[in-house]
Amino acid sequence: MDVLTALLLLVHLIPVSTAKNGASSKSRKRIMPDPVTEPPVTDPVYEALLYCNIPSVAERSMEGHAPHHFKLVSVHVFIRHGDRYPLYVIPKTKRPEIDCTLVANRKPYHPKLEAFVSHMSKGSGASFESPLNSLPLYPNHPLCEMGELTQTGVVQHLQNGQLLRDIYLKKHKLLPNDWSADQLYLETTGKSRTLQSGLALLYGFLPDFDWKKIYFRHQPSALFCSGSCYCPVRNQYLEKEQRRQYLLRLKNSQLEKTYGEMAKIVDVPTKQLRAANPIDSMLCHLCHNVSFPCTRNGCVDMEHFKVIKTHQIEDERERREKKLYLGYSLLGAHPILNQTIGRMQRATEGRKEELFALYSAHDVTLSPVLSALGLSEARFPRFAARLIFELWQDREKPNEHSVRILYNGVDVTFHTSFCQDHHKRSPKPMCPLENLVRFVKRDMFVALGGSSTNYYDACHREGF
Numbered sequence: 001m002d003v004l005t006a007l008l009l010l011v012h013l014i015p016v017s018t019a020k021n022g023a024s025s026k027s028r029k030r031i032m033p034d035p036v037t038e039p040p041v042t043d044p045v046y047e048a049l050l051y052c053n054i055p056s057v058a059e060r061s062m063e064g065h066a067p068h069h070f071k072l073v074s075v076h077v078f079i080r081h082g083d084r085y086p087l088y089v090i091p092k093t094k095r096p097e098i099d100c101t102l103v104a105n106r107k108p109y110h111p112k113l114e115a116f117v118s119h120m121s122k123g124s125g126a127s128f129e130s131p132l133n134s135l136p137l138y139p140n141h142p143l144c145e146m147g148e149l150t151q152t153g154v155v156q157h158l159q160n161g162q163l164l165r166d167i168y169l170k171k172h173k174l175l176p177n178d179w180s181a182d183q184l185y186l187e188t189t190g191k192s193r194t195l196q197s198g199l200a201l202l203y204g205f206l207p208d209f210d211w212k213k214i215y216f217r218h219q220p221s222a223l224f225c226s227g228s229c230y231c232p233v234r235n236q237y238l239e240k241e242q243r244r245q246y247l248l249r250l251k252n253s254q255l256e257k258t259y260g261e262m263a264k265i266v267d268v269p270t271k272q273l274r275a276a277n278p279i280d281s282m283l284c285h286l287c288h289n290v291s292f293p294c295t296r297n298g299c300v301d302m303e304h305f306k307v308i309k310t311h312q313i314e315d316e317r318e319r320r321e322k323k324l325y326l327g328y329s330l331l332g333a334h335p336i337l338n339q340t341i342g343r344m345q346r347a348t349e350g351r352k353e354e355l356f357a358l359y360s361a362h363d364v365t366l367s368p369v370l371s372a373l374g375l376s377e378a379r380f381p382r383f384a385a386r387l388i389f390e391l392w393q394d395r396e397k398p399n400e401h402s403v404r405i406l407y408n409g410v411d412v413t414f415h416t417s418f419c420q421d422h423h424k425r426s427p428k429p430m431c432p433l434e435n436l437v438r439f440v441k442r443d444m445f446v447a448l449g450g451s452s453t454n455y456y457d458a459c460h461r462e463g464f
């Protein structure tokens with residue numbers, strides 16, 4: 001058995017949590033590493049395989065868990081696109097041969113795969129805001145194009161959709177039987193992989209996928225900041241964060257040595273190899289069980305991979321400590337969080353529109369939102385990651401609304417900075433909506449440490 005197979009088998013054998021309680025150590029372990037129970041040295045290959053998110057047995061999740069007297073009001077879903085082909089090639093090597101057509105007799109498979117293809121191939125009519133209309137509706141190249149969604153990526157989101165359907169539609173009746181287009185809010189960036197991921201999720205989710213009821217808006221910014229993207233202080237945080245990253249890399253002599261060795265193997269200058277971001281391509285090899293590339297000078301191998309991945313983990317650790325990324329995230333995530341609480345507040349007023357919102361996005365979208373919410377321990381968004389905000393009404397006290405936050409099926413509500421330890425003071429298993437609103441309207445700016453209490457001031461603070 002080759003190494004990759006052994007590792008893939010290992011990840012399939014990792015027990016999926018069946019715990020009923022979201023705070024159970026097992027379920028938390030997969031999402032939020034626990035410094036007490038997890039070994040201090042994280043295993044780079046184990047981490048990488050979690051990132052791949054290879055579909056296996058159906059996943060248990062904590063979405064929709066609430067006492068009987070709670071009514072589900074609305075759901076806001078942020079996803080990362082599913083498994084994709086690399087965005088970069090390792091110079092002077094053959095790129096991995098991965099087939100991006102969708103076929104039933106190839107793994108991973110989902111029972112709705114053929115129906116999805118046949119439905120998509122009939123075309124969409126006028127279901128998208130320009131320029132989304134020019135994008136293909138499903139992956140369809142015998143040799144994947146750069147960044148193209150793979151069959152794995154489609155299956156991951158069909159699964160997400162099916163899971164959310166069982167919970168939100170079948171169990172909680174979020175949408176009425178005669179639901180209409182107004183009840184969905186759909187938004188995606190302009191990449192084929194995000195649009196296709198959103199379509200696959202909806203195909204798994206909706207009881208009838210009727211193009212007349214689907215309208216995807218186009219979001220030009222990966223931060224989903226719409227009309228509020230201009231924020232100079234956010235950019236300053238980002239520049240400082242990039243400087244931190246650069247300095248950490250320079251300190252890692254083993255990393256430099258590894259890039260040097262790999263550059264020799266592929267026979268290009270080290271700088272060029274590094275600029276080609278080889279980890280992106282190597283992850284694709286790993287996730288798809290395709291051996292790393294070789295040249296007549298030798299092979300890129302698992303030891304190279306481990307060094308680069310270990311550095312990535314180290315980088316994430318330092319990123320949390322130094323908090324520059326947190327500053328970037330608080331400002332970067334404000335517009336989308338503000339939009340979300342606006343939508344929630346309208347729902348609390350009894351409006352029946354936009355009960356289900358879906359934002360089909362990227363790691364660079366989810367990561368700042370997680371960080372801004374105070375979930376800095378959360379793992380980097382894997383392929384097809386999902387971050388969900390649920391809004392609930394207490395039927396016994398109809399004026400009280402509460403939220404739950406779930407990341408990849410794990411309830412992280414009480415890990416957020418706006419609701420930390422709330423459950424110790426309150427018997428309710430969720431967080432008052434006011435906490436989230438107060439955080440987004442004011443406290444997230446206070447957390448930046450200046451004197452600003454609103455987005456505009458925080459973005460234009462002098463002398464930062």
Ligand SMILES: *[C@@H]1O[C@H](CO)[C@@H](O)[C@H](O)[C@H]1NC(C)=O
Nearest residue numbers: 002004005008009289290291
């Ligand atoms: C990985 O690939 C090897 C051959 O390249 C194959 O024998 C093995 O079955 C594959 N493993 C998995 C888990 O697909």
Ligand SMILES: *[C@@H]1O[C@H](CO)[C@@H](O)[C@H](O)[C@H]1NC(C)=O
Nearest residue numbers: 228334335338339342455456
């Ligand atoms: C926040 O949302 C409100 C509407 O809910 C809007 O009027 C305001 O401009 C938004 N602010 C930002 C910075 O996006």
